[in-house]
Amino acid sequence: MRERYIGTYGGYQTGPLLFVLGGIHGNEPAGVFGLEKVFQKLEAQAPHFRGKLVGICGNCRALAKKQRFIDRDLNRLWSEREIQRILHSSSKEALNSEEKELLEILSVIEKEKEGDFTARVMMDLHTTSAPGGFFSIVTPKPRNRELGTALYAPVIFNLNNSLDSTTNIFMDNHGWQGVAFESGQHDDIESMVLHEAAVWVMLEKVGCIHRDDIDNFQQYHDLLAEAAKYLPRFVNVVYRHEITPEDQFSMVPGYVNFTPVKAGELLGRDRKGMVKAPKTGRILMPLYQPQGEEGFFIAEELEKPLI
Ligand SMILES: [Zn+2]
Known part of the structure; x- marks a missing residue:
């Protein structure tokens, strides 16, 4: 099974916290691979870095089995009602696989959010079963819409009314800014490339890095802009x-x-x-x-x- 942490970087200079989840769905490893690339390049290039980047695996147990989930969809457990139920369950042993995953992720979030950060931003990386799934999902807040548009992909409104127990709702309820980002089809290598690009562009957007400090940074903007070329900007x-x-x-x-x-x-x-x-x-x-x-x-x- 994978380690929960894919990597952390920075944490020494004042700035924002960017907390990125990959593989909340176990059949969507592209986000995990994209994050691994980002950490490898950060380590190799050691740019000036403000704040901290944290990258973690979502559903470690399901990722190991290459299936979407084992007992329940992990991206339907993030409402306060579900979280409180799981936190206060009398027997942790009796929890199902995704409930255990949720508890483990929540404890990482609790630990990592501590600190003198100028902002707390979350990104949740996904892929879709059909081709062309390139879009951002945000809750109706101008700051979240800005984060979504920064990634070039169409921004989807009102998906959260349907999906009221996804990570987007958790971000709202717990004072995080953030976006869920779908980069393409599950097993398309392009999805991994676009996830990597999206994390780089978000690091720049929130102010962790400056583009001049990263080799060939413009490529990440170009990749995302190219993928969005024939798509609408906003859909409801x-x-x-x-x-x-x-x-x-x-x-x-x-x-x-x-x-x-x-x-x-x-x-x-x-x-x-x-x-x-x-x-x-x-x-x-x-x-x-x-x-x-x-x-x-x-x-x-x-x-x-x-x-
Ligand atoms: Zn997903």
Whole structure:
């Protein structure tokens, strides 16, 4: 099994804390690999560094098994209700695999957040089962939207109303700024490259590093800008297709993130029959993996950000 810590860097000069999670979903190792690259280059180049970077593995047990989760989706345990339930459970032994992961991550967060930081920023790195999953998810706060737009990827609004127990909610509830960042398809090497680029650009954005101190820094901006070239800047989620394993949902093959769909279009099948798009918009996160709680989302492009 992987160590919880992928790395830490800095911590000697006043500045922000950037806390990055990779592999909250065990079938999404790209964030872990991207973080490893960042730490290797920081060690090799030893730039002037303000504040501290902490990179940790999310679901260590599921990463070892290369599966999304073992007992429960770790990215659905971050509401205060769930956290309090797990923190106060009478028997820690009786906790399931992801509940144990959550407790371990929370203790790392508690330890690392201490210190005289000018800001506390969290990044949660993910990938999607369909191609083209390049976007940021933020809660409706201007500062979080700024962090999202800094990564060039489309910023998704209102996903959190659907996903009210993800790391985004934890960030809000606990006074962190932050963003969840999806860099592409699970096993695409490009996803790892984009995660690395996103962490570098975020280090610059929050003020940990200066671009002149890193070799060929512009490449990271260019990689992200290139990936975003044909995508909308801002989208608003207008529909979430919730599923359970009993639904036996299967998505029609061939959809990628941001594919335009029309109301009434056949998107999938379940045990009751055909599943059609209830609205016109763009498809997000069509499900092409066995585990998941949503079959797909539909989003509308926005002229300007909601916040
Ligand atoms: Zn994920």
